[in-house]
Amino acid sequence: MRGLIFDLDGVITDTAEYHYLAWRQLAEEEGLSFTREDNEALRGVPRRRSLELLLKGDMRPDDQMSAMMTRKNDYYQAYIEGITPDDLLPGVLDFLREAKASGFKLGLGSASKNARAVCERLGVLTLFDAFGDGYSVVNAKPAPDLFLWVAGSLGLKPDDCAVFEDAEAGIEAALKGGFFTVGVGPESRVGAAHRVIEGLHAAHPREFV
Numbered sequence: 502m503r504g505l506i507f508d509l510d511g512v513i514t515d516t517a518e519y520h521y522l523a524w525r526q527l528a529e530e531e532g533l534s535f536t537r538e539d540n541e542a543l544r545g546v547p548r549r550r551s552l553e554l555l556l557k558g559d560m561r562p563d564d565q566m567s568a569m570m571t572r573k574n575d576y577y578q579a580y581i582e583g584i585t586p587d588d589l590l591p592g593v594l595d596f597l598r599e600a601k602a603s604g605f606k607l608g609l610g611s612a613s614k615n616a617r618a619v620c621e622r623l624g625v626l627t628l629f630d631a632f633g634d635g636y637s638v639v640n641a642k643p644a645p646d647l648f649l650w651v652a653g654s655l656g657l658k659p660d661d662c663a664v665f666e667d668a669e670a671g672i673e674a675a676l677k678g679g680f681f682t683v684g685v686g687p688e689s690r691v692g693a694a695h696r697v698i699e700g701l702h703a704a705h706p707r708e709f710v
């Protein structure tokens with residue numbers, strides 16, 4: 502491997518809780534129920550699709566959908582303002598630094614349009630040689646487009662890259678793209694990956710040479 506590509510939420514940091522609190526606030530205002538379990542289904546899922554899942558098929562006119570997404574994003578952005586390097590998941594900084602020192606090119610591949618702001622607050626933005634986020638491609642995961650875009654930006658072929666992902670849709674995307682795929686989390690969720698790890702603290706970049 503010459504390149505390592507990381508998903509953000511669930512791999513580098515845990516913003517899922519903030520997404521949950523923001524969606525729950527919107528749901529409460531709309532008189533809808535939304536539990537932590539419901540939130541699990543939104544892992545790695547882009548904003549519009551997340552809203553469709555929250556509405557459970559009860560779609561609204563497009564202007565209302567857009568307004569609701571804006572409200573949720575405003576709540577989310579208020580939460581992420583408080584993010585600091587302390588919010589990196591265990592082992593992440595060492596893993597990224599050691600990977601870079603060993604000569605790997607590093608890429609970020611997140612569905613989030615807030616990924617840049619989050620990485621900046623985490624203090625890791627400048628470690629990435631290529632940065633793919635919610636603005637980079639049209640087709641979201643499980644399409645392979647985002648990871649292919651990141652690999653291309655690194656000047657590498659999928660064969661030469663490993664993708665670290667915590668979401669089922671992200672694993673599917675990386676497998677479809679022809680990447681070596683590392684699932685981060687429980688077997689029940691990421692078991693389709695070539696390798697499964699608990700978190701970056703439980704692995705070392707030299708294992709992916």
Ligand code: B16
Pocket residue numbers: 508509510511517520543544545546547548551574610611612613614615616635668
């Ligand atoms: P935004 P990832 C994903 O991040 C989150 O897991 C998912 O819950 C969120 O809806 C999505 O980003 C879009 O985020 O609303 O900030 O554009 O796991 O792909 O890093």
Ligand code: MG
Pocket residue numbers: 508509510511512544545666667668671
């Ligand atoms: Mg994720």
